[in-house]
Amino acid sequence: MHELSVVDGILRVVEIQKRKHRFSRVKLIEIICGKYNCLSEDNLQFCFDAATESSSLKGARLKIVRRGEDYRCAACNAEFGAESESLPTCPACRSTDVIPRMDYAVYVRSLEVE
Ligand SMILES: [Zn+2]
Numbered sequence: 001m002h003e004l005s006v007v008d009g010i011l012r013v014v015e016i017q018k019r020k021h022r023f024s025r026v027k028l029i030e031i032i033c034g035k036y037n038c039l040s041e042d043n044l045q046f047c048f049d050a051a052t053e054s055s056s057l058k059g060a061r062l063k064i065v066r067r068g069e070d071y072r073c074a075a076c077n078a079e080f081g082a083e084s085e086s087l088p089t090c091p092a093c094r095s096t097d098v099i100p101r102m103d104y105a106v107y108v109r110s111l112e113v114e
Pocket residue numbers: 073074075076077078090091092093094095
């Protein structure tokens with residue numbers, strides 16, 4: 001299941017941060033994911049809760065932030081993000097020959113800890 005592997009990744013990131021910064025409790029985990037990622041916040045929270053039931057992460061909330069669309073310019077290969085729905089122009093060469101990228105990546109952006 002997709003959500004489970006994402007939760008797995010989140011737990012790894014938190015574990016690394018925990019060793020670095022020595023916090024005891026995590027309150028909020030902010031996650032960034034691509035526009036085309038079909039992650040459901042409810043499902044993700046459910047899987048996360050199940051996975052952290054008996055750990056120090058119990059009770060932490062997840063917040064998903066969706067990024068704008070990513071594009072690649074067909075003329076100069078530049079990659080850039082755009083928030084608007086209309087087809088954007090390449091910031092590097094002003095070409096309008098741009099291709100949306102399918103981005104399924106998920107990142108942990110920030111942790112709120114105690
Ligand atoms: Zn370009």
